[in-house]
Each structure stands twice: as structure tokens, then as C-alpha cells.
Amino acid sequence: MAAPPSLAAPGGGAPSEALVRAFWAESAATGAPWPSEPDLAVALGVSRPALRESLTRLEAEGLIRRRRGDATYVNAPAARIVTRFDQQARFELALEDAGLVAEAEHLFAEQVVLDDATCQQLGVPTGAPGLAIGKRWRADGRVVMVALDRIPLVRSDGGRLPLPDPLQTPVRLFPLMQALRPDPIEWEIATPGASRPSRQEAEWFEDASLEAVLTLDLLGVSRRGDVYYRNRELHRPGAVPFGFVRSIRH
Template sequence: MSEAELPEPVERRLQRLWAEAAERGGPMPSEIALASSLEISRPAVREALVRLEERGFIHRRKGADTTVNSSLLGIPARFEQRLDSSALIAAMGRTPSVTVVSADVGEVSLDEADEYDVSPRRTVLRTTKVWSADGEPVLVARDVVPVLTDTDPTALDPAAPMSELARALVGEQVGWELVWPGADGLSPEDAGLTGRPEGEPAMTLEATGISRTGTVCYWTREVHLRGAFRYAMVRRADW
């Protein structure tokens, strides 16, 4: 079965039903109704609802309707959720494009080997990409993916999503991402790449992708230009 023929994940289907409920201002259908309409078991529905509640989409109380958090309808990008840069830009209602500034195959540095628990002299793929929204630069990403398989990194499209590059070069699926946010002024190089003034404030994200077995699949530094994205973070407030 091809990827296009795979059934759509339950959680994604539930999110569409959540959006419909949020737009009409009503509660979510019951577990029984959801199981029937989605043609899945009630335990599968319940598990997916738990994940939606953890992410702030809904609130459930025993013996009461499942209420929806309609305020999320106006949030295109959530800080605690990982979106590919193209999907992030598209979620803002703008057209994404990417320019691969560089794509080089070399060795991991000693500092990187120590920080990311990678063998010294390990081959890595390094890319620098500039993402644009409607032709306007909004993000600079410097990604590093270690080569742990026999795949030739030069045979891959460096513009592909980092998760795809990691699957090909590391041979594992990314399960978590450790993210360290920060702020900095644009470096001369980043200013030149984006056409923005040197020293202009920007948000930075230092992230490391980890597989479920604990393997480091990539590390990256992203520079998000000021005013380009409007992030939100949703958290439970059970006072």
C-alpha cells in the first residue's frame, strides 16, 4: 500500500470534527457517535481524545459534554508543536518557498561529537536554507544530519524536510525534539541572506531531533525573523 493510500490518522480526523464543533460553538460528539462515524473502536477514540485534551483542544468531564477550546481556531502555529517550515508558513496563509544556500558533506566537529554523542570523524550533511513567505525571507535554518546508513547524502534533495533526510541518513524516525529558544541580533551572514539589518532582533531555536531509541537524528539552529510568525503556546490551567 502506498503512502497516499494509507488511512488518515484518527487524531487528524478528530481535529476536523473539533474544528467543526468549534466553529458552530457546540460540544464534541460523544465517544459512541465518534466511534460510529469514524468506524473505529471506542478505545481508539478515547485514546485520541486524551491526546487532544493534553494539547488543549478539548476539556472532558465525566458525565458532561466534551467542550472545545474554540480560541485555538485563530492560532496557526503553536510553539510546542513541530511543523515543517513549509507547513508552518502555509499555516500563516502564505506561500512557502525555500532556497538551499549550501549543502556540504563533511566530518562532525569535536565539539559537536561531544555535545550530541556522535562518534568523532562521523560524516554529516550540513545544509543552510532560507525559507520565504510570499517571496519574503522569514527563516534561516542551519541543519546537520549525521550519516549512519549507507545512503549517499549527495544523492538526496537537500531541500527535503529534515525528518525525511534523517530517515534516509540515520535510518530511524524522529520521536522527540529538544528545543532551546533564545533571542539574538542578526549576524552579518544572516543579515546578508535575508536582506534585513545586521543586529536586528530575531528569535532563535536550537533543536535536537531524537529517535525513540535515543539516537540523535539531527541538530539545527533556526533564526526566525521578527514579525514573520505569530506563535502561541497552549497549556492547561487547572488551578
């Protein structure tokens, strides 16, 4: 039987959920059994309530399964999924986690008139002004993802938002949204699909022979239910393992 993962907090520092997740990753890699909740709480130096909160989140993500009166089971194959459809994360971090050298590049940023379909998705008046931003990511020098953002510069009531300097628009979407909107983004609604890349999209990928891309259409939703942006991601197939975990209820 494999030896259990180390339970010592590194450097004697304050334990956190990151430490619990690191322990899960080590357990998934080694195949070691998961300790009892009391033993894990003592070893990590956390309270039982705090540990239960972390374990509840891990179980909701399909990483572990707990049953009353039984052991805690670790979903080891889930560790192979580098990027999950059901979670939002910076793509360059996912690439780095896969052992790749990640690089983000800015393609363009310009003010546009949003098309009717986008206005309907975003809940803004027809013909509303918006900001169009294009970015791409490289992994070990090869372009593996292109992201196209559409951000309205009006609110749902028609009130105008300040136009940021397109040349100063950051590559990351969320700092820009924080500058434009007082309410934070709470959810992303994701719709996966696939398509044949256009000539322009193939040029962004620097690959005229690219026959298909994995697509992910994202809508950013505030806590009030307003849709603040539309993002379309185009992914090179096979570049990064994508997936999600479905828990089977018995």
C-alpha cells in the first residue's frame, strides 16, 4: 500500500484551503487512503468546521466523495483534467499547471457597434456601443487559444459607461470589468461547442491547416442578474485536456 501523503503544514504556516487541495492532489497522485476527518483536522491544524467547509467544496467539485460511516474516496482521475468547463480560472495558470510555458498576447482593442445578437444577449439597446478585445495564448510558443470579448459601454437602461483607453486595456478581463462596473461578476454561463475556424481565426492561430476549434461561449453575470460581457474562446483541439466532473447520485 502506498504511504499516506504528508500532513505537515509547510513551514509551520497557517493552514488554508489551498493546503487541503494540495493534500488532495498528493493523495490523488499516490493513491494513498484519505485520513479520517478528525485526523486530517489535527494534522493540518484547522478546526473541524473550517475543514468541513473545504471538504464540502471539494465534494461539490467531484474531487472526493464522502459517505456517513464510510471512508472518504478520492477521485484520482480528476487530477488529469487541466481545465474544467465548470470552473473559471486564468488560462495561463492552467497551461503552467500542465508544465507548459504560457504567454498571453494582445491582438486588438477597439470601440465597435455591437451586433443585434450580442445586444440581445447582453440585454442592452440595439446598436449599443461596445468594446471589442482580442487576445491569444501560446503554450511553448504555439498558439493554443484565442479569446474574443464583447463588452457593452452602456447599461441596460441605456446609460453610458466611460470608455477606457483601448490601448491601455489590460489583457485580463476582470480588472477591466472592475473599472467599468460597481457590481462584481458572480457567475459565468458557459456553452461549449465546436466550429471550423474562419480565415481570420486561422491567422490568429498561425495555422492555415487548422480544421476545427473547440469553442466556449461565456456570459458574465452580476449578482443583480445583469449580463456584463460576452466572451468567445477558441481552443486548439488536444492542446490542453478539458473536461468536467459529474457526480453520480445513488
